[in-house]
Amino acid sequence: MNYTKVACIIELSNLVSGADIRLQLNDDFFAQFEGSEVLGGQVAVAISPRAVGKAWSLQVHLKGQVKLLCDRCLDEFLLPIDEDEEVRLCPAQNADGQQDAGDEQLFFTAQDTVVDLSQYLYESVCLSLPMQRFHARESDCNPQMLQKLKTLIVNLK
Numbered sequence: 001m002n003y004t005k006v007a008c009i010i011e012l013s014n015l016v017s018g019a020d021i022r023l024q025l026n027d028d029f030f031a032q033f034e035g036s037e038v039l040g041g042q043v044a045v046a047i048s049p050r051a052v053g054k055a056w057s058l059q060v061h062l063k064g065q066v067k068l069l070c071d072r073c074l075d076e077f078l079l080p081i082d083e084d085e086e087v088r089l090c091p092a093q094n095a096d097g098q099q100d101a102g103d104e105q106l107f108f109t110a111q112d113t114v115v116d117l118s119q120y121l122y123e124s125v126c127l128s129l130p131m132q133r134f135h136a137r138e139s140d141c142n143p144q145m146l147q148k149l150k151t152l153i154v155n156l157k
């Protein structure tokens with residue numbers, strides 16, 4: 001399958017302390033990651049940059065919902081996400097020896113005019129997912145599928 005690449009790019013020249021940048025992750029964005037457990041979604045991304053010397057600290061807020069497969073009935077369902085995190089955007093020459101333990105870091109070189117946050121944002125969404133994913137209530141699950149699974153389990157015994 002061919003997907004149009006949907007990149008979440010910010011221009012370095014647009015970074016201003018306190019000026020929020022807004023991006024939107026949609027179905028096309030999630031579709032470009034092969035084998036993803038996230039089947040789609042709508043996630044609003046708000047990024048608040050803050051200059052820290054030559055680097056930037058980005059406060060990232062992810063809010064929306066993602067489409068997953070329910071572990072219980074195997075139907076698709078929407079899981080709300082609301083996640084705050086921080087990532088550091090550093091000039092590449094400072095990459096060595098200055099890693100703050102525990103801090104997420106992205107790098108840009110002197111030649112870069114833009115930074116692609118796609119991979120970072122995708123991973124942030126994946127990491128925010130709970131270990132077990134299912135419809136909030138069992139009554140929201142697909143009843144036919146639950147019945148089929150029950151029959152299957154009984155037959156296996």
Ligand SMILES: [Zn+2]
Pocket residue numbers: 070071072073074075077134135140141142
């Ligand atoms: Zn379910």
